[in-house]
Amino acid sequence: MKLNTNSNVYTIIYATVIVVIVALLLAVVSSALKPRQAANVELDRKKQVLSSLNIDLKGQDAEALYEKMISETEADGKQVFIATMDDGHTKYIIPMRGAGLWGPIWGYVALNDDKNTIFGTFFNHESETPGLGGEITTRAFQTRFNGKHIRQADGFSVEIVKGEAQGEQVQAISGATITSKGVESMVNLALKEYEPFLNQAAKVAPAAEQTAEEAPAQQDNNNVEQTKEEV
Amino acid sequence: MALSQKTKETLLGPLSQNNPVIVQILGICSALAVTVQLKPALVMGIAVTIIVAMSNVVISLLRNTIPMRIRIIVQLVVVAALVTLVSEVLKAFAYDVAVQLSVYIGLIITNCILMGRLEAFAMTNKPWDSLLDGLGNGLGYAIILIIVAFFRELLGSGTLLGFQVIPQWCYEHGYMNNGMMMMPAMALILVGCIIWVHRSINK
Numbered sequence: 001m002k003l004n005t006n007s008n009v010y011t012i013i014y015a016t017v018i019v020v021i022v023a024l025l026l027a028v029v030s031s032a033l034k035p036r037q038a039a040n041v042e043l044d045r046k047k048q049v050l051s052s053l054n055i056d057l058k059g060q061d062a063e064a065l066y067e068k069m070i071s072e073t074e075a076d077g078k079q080v081f082i083a084t085m086d087d088g089h090t091k092y093i094i095p096m097r098g099a100g101l102w103g104p105i106w107g108y109v110a111l112n113d114d115k116n117t118i119f120g121t122f123f124n125h126e127s128e129t130p131g132l133g134g135e136i137t138t139r140a141f142q143t144r145f146n147g148k149h150i151r152q153a154d155g156f157s158v159e160i161v162k163g164e165a166q167g168e169q170v171q172a173i174s175g176a177t178i179t180s181k182g183v184e185s186m187v188n189l190a191l192k193e194y195e196p197f198l199n200q201a202a203k204v205a206p207a208a209e210q211t212a213e214e215a216p217a218q219q220d221n222n223n224v225e226q227t228k229e230e231v
Numbered sequence: 232m233a234l235s236q237k238t239k240e241t242l243l244g245p246l247s248q249n250n251p252v253i254v255q256i257l258g259i260c261s262a263l264a265v266t267v268q269l270k271p272a273l274v275m276g277i278a279v280t281i282i283v284a285m286s287n288v289v290i291s292l293l294r295n296t297i298p299m300r301i302r303i304i305v306q307l308v309v310v311a312a313l314v315t316l317v318s319e320v321l322k323a324f325a326y327d328v329a330v331q332l333s334v335y336i337g338l339i340i341t342n343c344i345l346m347g348r349l350e351a352f353a354m355t356n357k358p359w360d361s362l363l364d365g366l367g368n369g370l371g372y373a374i375i376l377i378i379v380a381f382f383r384e385l386l387g388s389g390t391l392l393g394f395q396v397i398p399q400w401c402y403e404h405g406y407m408n409n410g411m412m413m414m415p416a417m418a419l420i421l422v423g424c425i426i427w428v429h430r431s432i433n434k
Contacts, residue, residue, distance in 0.1 A: 011298040022312045033323035040326040127334050131267030
C-alpha cells in the first residue's frame with residue numbers, strides 16, 4: 001500500500017515527528033556537551049584576561065599561568081583582576097563590554113600600578129566585519145593603546161582618532177569607523193564606571209610601588225573595603 | 232575508481248559548467264560578506280561544502296516521505312538542525328574553530344545554495360548522487376569565494392592569508408592598497424568579471 005503523503009493527517013503527523021526528533025536530538029547533544037563547552041568558555045575567558053597582559057599564550061598552559069598570576073577581586077561590587085607579573089610588578093585589569101557595528105564587543109584593559117598608564121589591552125567581537133571591524137582582535141591594533149595615559153584633565157578617558165594619532169591619542173582602524181568609535185566608548189564607559197577605584201588607587205600608588213610584591217594587592221583590598229564602609 | 236559519466240557530471244559539473252555562484256547565481260550575498268580576506272573565505276567554503284553534502288544526503292533519504300506542502304519547512308529544519316549540531320560539537324571539541332565560525336553560522340543556514348540544491352536535486356535523487364552533488368556545489372562555491380577573496384585581500388590589504396606579499400619597497404615608491412577592495416561592492420564587480428571571463432570561455 002502506498003502512503004498518501006499529501007493527506008492532511010500525514011502532513012501534521014510528519015511535521016510533529018520531525019520537530020520532536022530534531023528537538024530531542026539537539027537537547028541531548030546540547031546537555032551532553034554542556035560541561036565541555038563551559039570548560040572551554042572559562043578557559044577562553046582566562047586566555048583573554050592573560051592576553052591583555054601582552055602574554056603570548058602559544059604553547060603555554062593558560063590554566064596554570066592564570067592560577068599563578070591572576071587574583072580576582074571586587075571594587076565597589078565590580079570585578080577587578082589583579083595580576084602579579086614575573087618581575088613583581090602589579091597590574092590591574094578591568095573588564096569591558098560595549099557595542100560594535102554589528103554586535104557586542106568586549107575586552108580587557110590592563111593598567112600599570114600607577115593606574116594611569118595602559119600596560120596592554122585585549123579586544124574581541126562577535127560579528128564585526130572580517131578585515132575591517134574584526135581587526136580589533138589583532139595585536140597590531142591592541143598594542144596601539146600601550147603606554148597611553150588615561151588620566152585626563154576632565155576624568156579618565158582614551159581618545160581614538162582617524163588618521164595620524166598624536167600624543168595620547170590612539171589611531172582608529174581605517175574603514176571601521178563605527179567599530180573604532182564603539183571601542184572608544186566601551187573603554188571610556190568602563191573607565192568612568194571604575195573611576196572611584198582608579199582614583200583611590202592612585203593615592204596609594206607611590207607607596208605601593210616600593211613595597212614587596214604582595215603588598216600592592218593587599219593594600220588595595222584594604223582600600224576597597226574602607227570605601228565600602230564609607231559608602 | 233572509474234566514475235560513470237553521470238557521476239562525473241554530478242560531481243564536477245558545479246565546479247565550472249554549472250557553478251552555483253556564477254551560473255546559477257546562488258549564494259551571492261555570502262560571497263560578498265566573507266571575501267575581504269582569504270582565510271574566512273576558505274573557512275566558509277569548507278563549512279558550506281560539508282553542510283550542503285550532509286543535508287543533501289539527509290533530505291535525499293527522506294525524500295519519499297516528505298509531504299509536498301511542507302517540504303521547504305522540512306528542508307529548513309534539517310539544515311538548521313545540522314548546522315546547530317556541528318557548531319555545538321565544535322564548541323565542545325574544537326573551541327577555537329567554533330569561535331572562528333560563529334560569524335558564519337547564520338550565513339550558512341540562510342545560504343541560497345543549500346535550499347537551492349535540496350529543492351532542485353536532493354528531493355528527486357538517490358543519496359549517493361546527492362552527496363556528490365552537495366560536494367560539487369560546495370566546492371564550486373568555495374572556488375569562487377577563494378578567487379574573489381584572493382584578489383580582494385591582495386589588492387585591498389597587500390596580504391594573503393594574513394602574510395605580507397607586496398614588498399615594503401612598493402609602498403615606499405608610492406604603491407597604495409586599494410580601499411575600494413574592502414567594500415562589498417567590489418566583490419560584486421569581481422564576481423561580475425569572473426562571470427564575464429567564464430561566459431566568454433564557455434561560449
